[in-house]
Amino acid sequence: MLNKIILASKSKVRKEILDKNNITNEVKPSNVDEDVVKESLIKEKASPEIISKNLAELKANKVSLNQLDQIVLGADSVIDLAGELISKPENREEAFNILKKLNGKKHQLISSVCISKNGSMLWNYTDKAELTMKEFTDNDLKKYLSKITDKALYAYNVYQIEGEGRNLFLSIKGDENTIMGLPVKKIKEYLETIE
Numbered sequence: 001m002l003n004k005i006i007l008a009s010k011s012k013v014r015k016e017i018l019d020k021n022n023i024t025n026e027v028k029p030s031n032v033d034e035d036v037v038k039e040s041l042i043k044e045k046a047s048p049e050i051i052s053k054n055l056a057e058l059k060a061n062k063v064s065l066n067q068l069d070q071i072v073l074g075a076d077s078v079i080d081l082a083g084e085l086i087s088k089p090e091n092r093e094e095a096f097n098i099l100k101k102l103n104g105k106k107h108q109l110i111s112s113v114c115i116s117k118n119g120s121m122l123w124n125y126t127d128k129a130e131l132t133m134k135e136f137t138d139n140d141l142k143k144y145l146s147k148i149t150d151k152a153l154y155a156y157n158v159y160q161i162e163g164e165g166r167n168l169f170l171s172i173k174g175d176e177n178t179i180m181g182l183p184v185k186k187i188k189e190y191l192e193t194i195e
Helices: 012-020 034-043 048-065 092-102 138-147 150-155 164-168 184-191
Strands: 005-007 025-027 072-081 084-086 106-117 120-133 169-173
Touching: 005 012, 012 025, 034 048, 048 072, 048 084, 048 106, 048 120, 072 092, 084 092, 092 138, 106 184, 120 184, 138 164, 164 169
Parallel strands: 005 025, 005 072
Antiparallel strands: 072 084, 072 106, 106 120, 120 169
């Protein structure tokens, strides 16, 4: 197995998942302007899944161009609500509006990963989880948000599945690591195939 991979993400959660799974990694954020990419892909009528895949690949390829002969992992997660792309909130008001949109509904959380070397994709994988949110009043949602720190709020797709966020859902179908942004089982399987 490889001795180290480069993580093209500043997500502390993704780093924690790699660390927990004994995958030695070094963080080098891609600094890709995700909003510009998303806007352009939405104009082209790309699905949330395609947007997630493209962003993961873009991040991995960009960083791998400057990290010669290194294995670089890029990742991206989005929420797909009946075909509508929902991105991470920029502020608490947006977080509240996102939770209102998801309230009482079923949505998919899509996590894509891409492994690149020298600017080219070697492998990619996309996993989905299906979450059904309970019905809440506006007050319930505000109360939930008041318990979440800014750091946690902006690091996840609005809900912390491994913390308070679990209580928001009626049902969760899928891998918890996928929901947190990194389908690590498949990453490990792939890494074991390359020496």
